[in-house]
Amino acid sequence: MVVLVEHSKEKRSKELPMFNPRLYVFDIDGTLLTTDYKILPSTRKAIALLSERGGQIMLASARPPKAMDPIAREFNLDPLYISLNGALVVQGERLLSAQAMPFQAAQRVISIALEAGLSVNVYSFWDWFIGETNAWSTHEGDMVGFYGEVRDLSTVQEVHKILLLGEQEKIVQVQDRLTRHVPEVVASRSIPNYLEVVDARVSKGRALSLVSELLDVDVRHIVAVGDGENDLAMLRLAGFSVAMGNAHPSLRAEAHFVTGSNNQDGILQAVLKIMDLGGVSL
Structure with missing residues (x-):
């Protein structure tokens, strides 16, 4: 069951009427994949539903680009990635942004x-x-x-x-x-x-801000879904955020929605709820 996390009545009343997502950003491990690194049939169905309705979908992961490619192919997604927790933003073999540590x-x-x-x-x-x-x-x-x-x-x-x-x-x-x-x-x-x-300058949130500029998508029209501490900045930036049921407590406390776990159809539950709220891309 999808649980709506209510931060305040004011926040909900301001955001729900503006709910018009154009970009859906998904973490991989613990989110799109189960604990044993499988893709549930319900997750395939959820991503297909978004794709059929014109939703632009991208991956944001701690994985290196090479380890993201097979997941993108499974869902027929374009190879535009936030990789290495935001240290890299790549599109295929093209490097769009990189930030190394000293x-x-x-x-x-x-x-x-x-x-x-x-x-x-x-x-x-x-x-x-x-x-x-x-x-x-x-x-x-x-x-x-x-x-x-x-x-x-x-x-x-x-x-x-x-x-x-x-x-x-x-x-x-x-x-x-x-x-x-x-x-x-x-x-x-x-x-x-x-x-x-x-x-210290790197996060999935900062990388997502760059992607929003590249794609000309206002962050208010981004949906972000994740489970780990490294997803928090991304969820905070997005107009609407979804924490998996297995997510770190910090994500569950701040997300607009807490869905089922990565092992229990959480992605499909979240996508269906988003659609109920009017989440169909223009």
Whole structure:
């Protein structure tokens, strides 16, 4: 069941009459995909409904572009992506925007993570590098369909994202250390065992603002759907926001709608509710 989260009567009365979405932005993992990385039949139906009604749909993910391509093909979407949590905006092989973190800051992040025993994954443009192959990096490769290249991470000059993988307790501790000691970056959890680190100027929200300008779509006419801490800025920017039932509490507290989980037809429930509210693109 879709639950409407009421922030205030004033907010609802102002926004619902203006509800005319032109762009729908979806996170991938924990949103379009189930916990075991499958696409539910109901999710396929939901995306097809939006496409049939002229809705423009795009993906926004912590994944690198290469790992987003198969998902876009599954839904017959254009390859316009917000990638690496907003550090990259790409259209096919064309780079529209990129924001790397300072080199020394990236090296401090790597040092702190290795000291804590976390798996370190470094992303630079379209490339994924690892210092060594381990169970965590192998699992990530199995999930996205390709594997990181082993390399001396101190030689990667332009770092757009660092993904840290490990036990939840260690992830929380490292997130706290990075927040206190490396102000040039921001660290957020997409899921409990994944800590996503990007330049402090980067977010899915800032990238979505750029996309809205490129597509000439007012942010008031954007619907954003997500589940992780890294989706919060995107949901705050969008005219209408949907948090998955499995979303981080911060998203559920701020979203206009809280739908079912990624394992329980949440995407279809949300799309049907949006249509009930008049969400048909012009």
